[in-house]
Amino acid sequence: MATEVSKERYLAEAVEELASLTPDHLREVLYKLKLCRYFDERMEALYRQGRLPGAIYSGRGQEGTHVGVAYALRSDDSLFPTHRDLSAQLTKGLDLNRVMAQFWGRIDGYTRGRDGNSHIGDWKGNRTFAVISHLPIAYPVACGAALAYKRRGEPRVAMAICGDGATSNGRWHEALNVSAIHRLPVVWVVNNNQYAYSTPNELEFAVPSIALRAAAYGMPGVRVDGANVLEVYAAARDAVERARGGDPSLIESVSLRWRGHAGHDPAKYVPRELLEDHVQNKDPVKRFEELLKAHDVIDDDGIKAIQERVGREFDQGYEYAQSSPFPVGSDVTKGLFVEDGYWTGEPSREGGTQS
Amino acid sequence: MVTQTVESGAAGHGAEPRGKRTEAGEATYLIAIAEALWEEMERDERVFLLGEDIGAYGGAFKVTEGFIDRFGPERVMDTPIAEETIVGLAIGSAMEGFRPVAEFQYADFMSSGFDEITTVLARYHYRSGVPLPVVLRGPSGGGVRASSFHSINPEPWFAHAGGIKVICPAFPSDAKGLLKSAIRDDNPCMFLEHKWIYRRIKEVVPEDPDFLVPIGRAEVRRIGTDVTIVTYGAMVHRALDAAADLAQKGVSVEVVDLRTIHPMDTEAVLESVAKTSRALVVYESYRFLGVGAEVAAVIAEEAFEHLDAPVMRLAPPNVPVPFSPALEDAFLPDVADIEEAVQKLSAW
Numbered sequence: 001m002a003t004e005v006s007k008e009r010y011l012a013e014a015v016e017e018l019a020s021l022t023p024d025h026l027r028e029v030l031y032k033l034k035l036c037r038y039f040d041e042r043m044e045a046l047y048r049q050g051r052l053p054g055a056i057y058s059g060r061g062q063e064g065t066h067v068g069v070a071y072a073l074r075s076d077d078s079l080f081p082t083h084r085d086l087s088a089q090l091t092k093g094l095d096l097n098r099v100m101a102q103f104w105g106r107i108d109g110y111t112r113g114r115d116g117n118s119h120i121g122d123w124k125g126n127r128t129f130a131v132i133s134h135l136p137i138a139y140p141v142a143c144g145a146a147l148a149y150k151r152r153g154e155p156r157v158a159m160a161i162c163g164d165g166a167t168s169n170g171r172w173h174e175a176l177n178v179s180a181i182h183r184l185p186v187v188w189v190v191n192n193n194q195y196a197y198s199t200p201n202e203l204e205f206a207v208p209s210i211a212l213r214a215a216a217y218g219m220p221g222v223r224v225d226g227a228n229v230l231e232v233y234a235a236a237r238d239a240v241e242r243a244r245g246g247d248p249s250l251i252e253s254v255s256l257r258w259r260g261h262a263g264h265d266p267a268k269y270v271p272r273e274l275l276e277d278h279v280q281n282k283d284p285v286k287r288f289e290e291l292l293k294a295h296d297v298i299d300d301d302g303i304k305a306i307q308e309r310v311g312r313e314f315d316q317g318y319e320y321a322q323s324s325p326f327p328v329g330s331d332v333t334k335g336l337f338v339e340d341g342y343w344t345g346e347p348s349r350e351g352g353t354q355s
Numbered sequence: 356m357v358t359q360t361v362e363s364g365a366a367g368h369g370a371e372p373r374g375k376r377t378e379a380g381e382a383t384y385l386i387a388i389a390e391a392l393w394e395e396m397e398r399d400e401r402v403f404l405l406g407e408d409i410g411a412y413g414g415a416f417k418v419t420e421g422f423i424d425r426f427g428p429e430r431v432m433d434t435p436i437a438e439e440t441i442v443g444l445a446i447g448s449a450m451e452g453f454r455p456v457a458e459f460q461y462a463d464f465m466s467s468g469f470d471e472i473t474t475v476l477a478r479y480h481y482r483s484g485v486p487l488p489v490v491l492r493g494p495s496g497g498g499v500r501a502s503s504f505h506s507i508n509p510e511p512w513f514a515h516a517g518g519i520k521v522i523c524p525a526f527p528s529d530a531k532g533l534l535k536s537a538i539r540d541d542n543p544c545m546f547l548e549h550k551w552i553y554r555r556i557k558e559v560v561p562e563d564p565d566f567l568v569p570i571g572r573a574e575v576r577r578i579g580t581d582v583t584i585v586t587y588g589a590m591v592h593r594a595l596d597a598a599a600d601l602a603q604k605g606v607s608v609e610v611v612d613l614r615t616i617h618p619m620d621t622e623a624v625l626e627s628v629a630k631t632s633r634a635l636v637v638y639e640s641y642r643f644l645g646v647g648a649e650v651a652a653v654i655a656e657e658a659f660e661h662l663d664a665p666v667m668r669l670a671p672p673n674v675p676v677p678f679s680p681a682l683e684d685a686f687l688p689d690v691a692d693i694e695e696a697v698q699k700l701s702a703w
């Protein structure tokens with residue numbers, strides 16, 4: 001299992017990593033963690049009130065993984081996430097307004113209403129692949145982006161994320177194998193939140209860890225504690241460096257999925273003690289906040305300011321989404337092929353805001 | 356009837372060299388396809404090839420023989436047997452500005468990459484606006500005693516997926532011009548090369564490096580007045596043989612070669628049916644819920660007033676392609692079957 005670290009040891013050991021980031025960066029990481037947490041909580045509340053159409057896939061409890069890996073990327077590196085990884089996309093830089101417009105099926109969403117919830121991406125801007133449900137279907141595509149960087153001699157990397165359950169699928173293995181054979185600049189991330197919908201790790205794989213599997217493909221693999229954003233970040237930074245030098249590697253970051261698979265799932269199959277232990281002792285957001293306070297990187301006022309900022313940004317995003325028009329029905333067949341120019345022109349904004 | 360033709364090599368492929376144009380400028384379909392790839396690689400360095408055994412070996416059917424010597428192993432990239440990742444490599448590199456052409460050793464193995472093709476490639480532009488200039492090529496079709504796993508005609512699966520153009524040429528010039536168009540197209544294209552045609556059909560093929568055949572346009576192969584045969588791929592050649600024979604018997608058949616399954620040139624079909632008032636669809640993919648059903652439905656909806664007879668379909672039954680010559684011949688439409696169907700239509 002992931003190294004179990006006591007709060008005291010965590011605070012002590014993290015100091016070394018603290019030194020690798022400037023105080024501004026550390027505060028930015030805290031902001032990202034808090035933004036992702038707050039977004040997740042508020043969206044779930046709206047969903048429960050029946051004010052959010054479609055589905056939600058909470059990433060709560062896994063922010064250490066998502067923020068830690070995505071923060072190690074540069075803006076021209078690409079990210080290939082899953083439904084669970086919206087926090088990684090937010091860290092990479094997606095605009096909250098447009099993300100929220102996506103959730104409400106509006107024209108200003110990144111997919112112009114053609115897809116919903118976390119099936120989102122901003123390839124043209126933030127170089128994130130628009131999420132596809134089928135797991136882990138973006139893994140092979142990440143190989144292709146990495147191949148392009150390698151062929152042009154660009155120092156860029158592709159990072160792909162998927163869950164523990166997705167590693168059971170054949171293409172996960174295909175993609176790792178091909179990336180090692182052709183020495184592609186990829187960072188493979190597995191967000192091991194211990195459950196694949198209701199299925200626990202032991203029914204998904206028989207090896208002691210997913211990280212161990214890296215050896216089978218001829219690449220390094222590490223297992224890190226997803227509750228410790230700095231540990232995740234350090235591993236991701238090393239893996240990104242290795243990829244820039246031309247070699248792939250695998251990171252398994254262990255946490256727990258705090259909520260159900262999706263909004264409808266009460267997740268009664270997760271033992272209560274396990275969940276309580278994670279919420280009480282392994283909360284990546286709370287831990288990082290305490291760490292920064294203990295090292296005088298931030299004070300209570302600073303934390304309050306971050307909290308207010310994320311609240312404000314969420315409220316603005318919500319308003320933006322509600323006032324963004326729906327796509328017009330007559331555009332339903334447009335943009336399948338490039339010829340009709342739907343995606344290079346401005347879409348109709350005549351759809352109104354009532355469904 | 357059991358034909359006596361025996362294919363060289365296993366499942367229709369062999370180790371013989373690809374061959375060259377004749378003095379008169381005639382090229383086989385195989386050579387024409389190789390020329391299209393070669394010319395487009397010369398023209399645009401973003402174009403590259405990937406697939407199994409395409410490098411030093413030159414591909415199972417020798418389409419890429421000699422390419423690695425000219426273009427090197429990066430642009431003629433041998434991959435492991437990982438079809439989902441072959442498609443993934445193509446998609447991801449296209450997202451980053453390349454124009455990949457992926458070879459499937461047989462079109463049958465496209466099903467091993469099905470999810471990446473239908474779930475990512477076919478849908479990505481519609482939901483993101485990111486163009487995917489990807490070409491997937493593969494040898495399709497039967498009649499070469501290659502049985503169930505080396506004879507498939509997968510065009511309906513992929514035409515049904517939506518965002519993929521599906522191309523099925525019958526002649527060397529079309530193969531060359533359509534493949535070049537596909538490589539220059541900014542959308543995903545599937546190029547299905549009928550392996551029965553590879554070394555059998557040759558003609559004078561244009562040498563102009565900008566010779567293109569437009570995607571989505573049918574071609575009338577034979578002009579006639581009594582019955583329209585709508586067809587594509589290897590069945591075009593059966594239909595033309597049948598039409599020549601029927602002409603001797605006083606029946607004038609028009610043969611419309613669709614060339615592209617999606618988007619389909621329904622205008623050309625309707626124009627011909629408006630003239631002949633009788634239509635037969637001949638195709639090698641499955642009869643049930645297939646290309647013929649679509650063509651027949653379009654004719655029924657839009658040319659009903661022109662029809663003097665019901666639209667007929669002639670296509671294989673929905674069973675796996677069988678091996679024994681006796682069974683495969685019963686499975687595939689042949690010239691006699693086509694003539695019989697045309698005679699039935701003419702009798703209306």
Ligand SMILES: Cc1ncc(C[n+]2csc(CCOP(=O)(O)OP(=O)(O)O)c2C)c(N)n1
Nearest residue numbers: 084133134135163164165166193195196197
């Ligand atoms: C190929 C495939 N089969 C089934 C599903 C339905 N499904 C969606 S999420 C999920 C569980 C995924 O578990 P895991 O990979 O551990 O990721 P997590 O949701 O826990 O982040 C399943 C079975 C899917 N998306 N893709």
